[in-house]
Amino acid sequence: MIVSHDVDGPADAPAVVLLHSSVGDRRMWEPQWRPLAQAGFLVVRADFRGCGRTPVATAPYSDEADVVGLLDALGLADAAFVGSSYGGRVALRVAALHPQRVTALALLCAGRPGHAPGPALRAFGEAEDALLDAGDLDAAAALNARTWLGPEADEETRGRVTRMQRENFAHWFAAHPAGEEADHELPEPALDLRAVTAPTLAVGGAHDLPDFRRIAAELPGLLPRARHRELPWAGHLPSLERPAEITALLLDFLGEERDRGASTDRTTGP
Helix, strand or coil: CCCCEEEECCCCCCEEEEECCCCCCHHHHHHHHHHHHHCCCEEEEECCCCCCCCCCCCCCECHHHHHHHHHHHCCCCCEEEEEECHHHHHHHHHHHHCHHHEEEEEEECCCCCCCCCCHHHHHHHHHHHHHHHCCCHHHHHHHHHHHHCCCCCCHHHHHHHHHHHHHHHHHHHHHCCCCCCCCCECCCCCCCHHHCCCCEEEEEECCCCHHHHHHHHHHHHHCCCEEEEEECCCCCCHHHHCHHHHHHHHHHHHHHHHHHHHHHHHHHCC
């Protein structure tokens, strides 16, 4: 199955794939979507299974295989990846398993394969589970918005995140009647992050949970070509909290890597 997606920008331009957080869907990239295409990138944004317009899975799958399958379906040999939270975790899996398909990584408060949750993240998960077990999807969605958005987020943004998360919960529960625990996602593979060859920008938020601040800070010690930047104003979803600032950050990073790649092609070509 090809996951639901949008494509915009010049067909022959370097590709950028936007991977959303699990609290949202591809609509979270609305502030960055058009500016990246207008800057000369072929931009792809996709919905993971059970998010946005992609149905809940009915057979075994993995999100990284879905992403690679989407690249194949679009005829893209490689792409730069921008991943928010869980989307960053998926981008890291793609980059470790298929390093030749990833030209650059911009990871915004990303998860990390194999990371063991700390006390704050475990406490959030327990609180969310309790609300979902009680069937209170509204309260669970509101909990996510409170937890993941930093102080810069306005009420419109908080409402948007709450609605996207509420829709994701509704999709899941509609496909999994009460008492049914089936989850078709395959176990996360064991990965060696040293296999990631792409230049990587690991972004953390000073108002995020400690787990994600630590992941961002540690990635330069785990990936051969990573650098770290912490945003003093940000929570867990900086692309929604200060969209213009993150758009500029992405344009700078992706443009720099595009220009570097073009320069390398000129010096090594025939």
